[in-house]
Amino acid sequence: MTTSVHRGAPELSPVHADTVRATLPLIGANIDRITGAFYTRLFEHHPALRRDLFNRGNQAQGSQQRALAASIATFAGYLVDPDLPHPTALLARIGHKHASLGITADQYQVVHDNLFAAIVEVLGAEVVTEPVAAAWDAVYWMMADALIDLEKQLYVAAGVEPGAVxxxxxxxxxxxxxxxxxxxxxxxxxxxxxxxxxxxxxxxxxxxxxxxxxxxxxxxxxxxxxxxxxxxxxxxxxxxxxxxxxxxxxxxxxxxxxxxxxxxxxLPFGDLTVDLDTDTPLVLISAGIGSTPMVGVLEHLAARTPDRPVQVLHADAVPGAHPLRDRMRVLTGRLPNASLDLWYAEPTPGAHTGRLDLTEIALAPGAEVYLCGATGFLDTARAQLTAAGIPAARIHVEQFTPTDWQALTCPA
CATH class of the missing domain: 2.40.30.10 (Translation factors)
Known part of the structure; x- marks a missing residue:
């Protein structure tokens, strides 16, 4: 079963849109404070969520807060300016993560109540008037309803009741x-x-x-x-x-x-997947632990479509720090139309020296490109791909930690 995010809706009423447009700069300027207050409230009232659901490491670093802030701002921005890119990929990424955690529709009310209390706490009741609260309430539930609908589709496709993953x-x-x-x-x-x-x-x-x-x-x-x-x-x-x-x-x-x-x-989830029913060339670019999904893709290719053209590009500090290095080399060796290029900081036989440099590689025309690694690496690789004339629609990004939405996009 195919799952999707409806692209035609939602639309804010003109009154709500005017209010959101007028207050978005203020919300944006204070979004980090709002999300910080939100998580503090949420965990005070529901300590089990921090203990048993939320990633405590991401909370300690602040990356979870930044991800929430960027997601809300991006969605609200699109609602008041439909010329901006539709947040389809944003919603899909969040929906799959939620399904993988067993999130259910009732939890969105808990988030709503604590988030709006945090907005009032940070901005003050004199700013968050009834019209302002109503407009942002509409934004929240439009985003929440889109996610709830997507997550229902994912649970149905998996053949389980919501959350029973x-x-x-x-x-x-x-x-x-x-x-x-x-x-x-x-x-x-x-x-x-x-x-x-x-x-x-x-x-x-x-x-x-x-x-x-x-x-x-x-x-x-x-x-x-x-x-x-x-x-x-x-x-x-x-x-x-x-x-x-x-x-x-x-x-x-x-x-x-x-x-x-x-x-x-x-059960398995994840929206950044490779279509095995086509022979379009693939380019798999990774760094560090980002090699692991690429190895998974190579295993699928070896089992299903071994003749498909694929270029594998990986960067790491030294060969001994390259996760699943031997497995990556063996798999590319089993695929007749595969190539493997490696970059290490130290001079290494059979590898490039230094950082990833795509100007050294002739990328297959029309290839679908997949990226996985840390934020800095993704930014660098994406910039090189853009400079090489690769359309954004053919660049697909996976990242293992929550971060600003702009860093997740190609935009993605």
């Missing part, structure tokens, strides 16, 4: 590479509920119970081809860094989960 699995294998990446293979614990098929580029959420009792969920890319009832996902150990806490769930999986362990995962 969790499955118990048994770890049947684990492999570790020199880059600190572990690949876990899991099978359904209940043979009567087999794990589903999935598309190249999709991910699952993995839930763990940590030492302090918190149940935390994280998304990980699937790196195998479907068909045998197994799922494989790759997890890189995440050490603490300035301004960034250590990866709670990733490090827990590395330290405690081995063959025979039981895990809780979700």
């Amino acid at each position: 969790f499955r118990q699995v048994t770890v049947t294998g684990r492999t570790d590479d020199a880059a600190g990446t572990a690949v876990f293979t899991v099978a359904a614990t209940d043979a009567g509920r087999p794990l589903p098929e999935f598309l190249p580029g999709q991910y699952i959420s993995v839930g763990v119970r940590l030492a302090d009792g918190a149940r935390q969920l994280r998304q990980y890319s699937l790196v195998n081809a479907p068909g045998d009832g197994l799922l494989e996902f790759a997890v890189k150990r995440v050490p603490a860094a300035p301004g960034c806490p250590a990866g709670e769930v990733s490090n827990h999986l590395h330290d405690t989960v081995f063959a025979g362990a039981e895990l809780e995962i979700t």
